[in-house]
Amino acid sequence: GAGVSQSPRYKVAKRGQDVALRCDPISGHVSLFWYQQALGQGPEFLTYFQNEAQLDKSGLPSDRFFAERPEGSVSTLKIQRTQQEDSAVYLCARSLGVATIYEQYFGPGTRLTVT
């Protein structure tokens, strides 16, 4: 694979439930990105980390979305009080650095369905 594992691969949540999505990149990649991909659309940036520091969270759609990477490796994207519009595939990507020159390698994604 691309050296990024994500779990769960599929998640069904009832509206109003909280969910936590996990991303585990191979070691040595300081940067980690989260994207949201709605059906039939391209991925859209949510947030990124350099090691444990969250450098940009401008793409998070609301204060119900929260991401963390406390030890600079595994990251968790948490969505509180899920809404139907949160239904999407959530993609995590790793990169050697935050500079634009580095390509990003994506995990398989977590498909979230809110009913």
Place this chain on the structure above:
Amino acid sequence: AQKVTQAQTEISVVEKEDVTLDCVYETRDTTYYLFWYKQPPSGELVFLIRRNSFDEQNEISGRYSWNFQKSTSSFNFTITASQVVDSAVYFCALNGANSKLTFGKGITLSVRP
């Protein structure tokens, strides 16, 4: 603001045909990188190529080739002698000074036997 436009939404070809996927971008950054990713039915985005804004040389990798033209802000992708395994959604993306990838909406390519 950055923007990537993939005007084609769906393309269908017969195996062995050549096919070109178009990508037009907008950015105010002078240094930026362009990418193509493939998303097969399995869903995982696969990195294909990276090109920086200072290198307008075309690139060829097997059946794949890329044409970068700064004058028209385009970064087109050609698959020669297409195969059924090429069927996927292809995304063009741009990374400027802010390190975020901006993706186009993708082109669904179907290659029929």
